[in-house]
């Protein structure tokens with residue numbers, strides 16, 4: 001998809017990868033709505049982006065994606081303010097929480113509800129204009145992560161869901177893509193770096209800058225291969241899995 005003139009909603013867009021994806025869309029001539037629980041940071045990021053890319057290019061909407069009604073309403077507000085939206089990036093995520101269900105709610109359930117809401121908005125058979133849904137999983141959605149089994153379960157879920165729902169909604173003009181980065185320098189990772197075992201592990205895998213993940217995101221959006229899963233590790237970008245062939 002060419003991003004010029006396109007409007008995107010990005011969950012967890014106040015910082016980190018979400019902010020990086022927003023900058024790429026704005027640099028390409030699009031507009032963004034940032035949804036996040038962090039209100040002052042979200043407003044600050046939207047202000048920064050408006051100053052850089054032009055007033056009205058970015059809006060911030062406070063939203064906890066685990067609250068389905070508020071998430072639905074935030075998407076409606078984004079559509080009203082921007083005129084519509086062509087892209088939803090389900091990016092909000094956390095690594096761990098004392099209640100494992102919170103991790104599953106943010107990292108997996110909200111990806112599913114966001115996808116369902118966006119399909120309803122985009123579906124061409126009901127007056128929508130089609131669109132792209134990009135779900136952010138992780139390298140920990142492709143390989144075991146004994147340090148973070150619940151996080152891995154949520155991210156494996158995102159891969160399985162994206163590969164399954166993509167073909168199911170293609171006839172509606174909607175494509176679902178999935179990005180699986182390994183470690184990147186964002187607060188999600190840097191807050192844990194004082195832990196020596198974690199730091200050694202991250203060093204062994206390599207730590208990407210946000211720009212390298214954003215470059216993979218750009219490839220995924222440009223290629224628009226429905227139900228594809230793109231993994232990005234330091235210096236290596238690779239589509240995973242074959243297209244599903246059998247109707248089993």
Ligand SMILES: NC(=O)c1ccc[n+]([C@@H]2O[C@H](COP(=O)([O-])OP(=O)(O)OC[C@H]3O[C@@H](n4cnc5c(N)ncnc54)[C@H](O)[C@@H]3O)[C@@H](O)[C@H]2O)c1
Pocket residue numbers: 011012013014015016017018035036037038063064065066091092093094106136137138139180181182183184185186187188189
């Ligand atoms: N940084 C990495 O190494 C890495 C690697 C692979 C995948 N990921 C995934 O990328 C996504 C973005 O991660 P990041 O590294 O930018 O993390 P981050 O912590 O820097 O940013 C995540 C953002 O999500 C927001 N958020 C959290 N819970 C939310 C909720 N309930 N509702 C709305 N917003 C919420 C946070 O406030 C924050 O602004 C996550 O899904 C993460 O799992 C990150």
Ligand SMILES: CCCCC/C=C\C=C\[C@H](O)C/C=C\C/C=C\CCCC(=O)O
Pocket residue numbers: 095137138139140143144145146147148151181182183184188189192
């Ligand atoms: C150990 C992984 C979870 C750490 C949580 C913090 C940040 C997570 C960022 C990324 O999404 C993780 C990306 C890649 C990790 C992939 C595999 C890790 C395997 C680790 C292990 O052996 O336990």
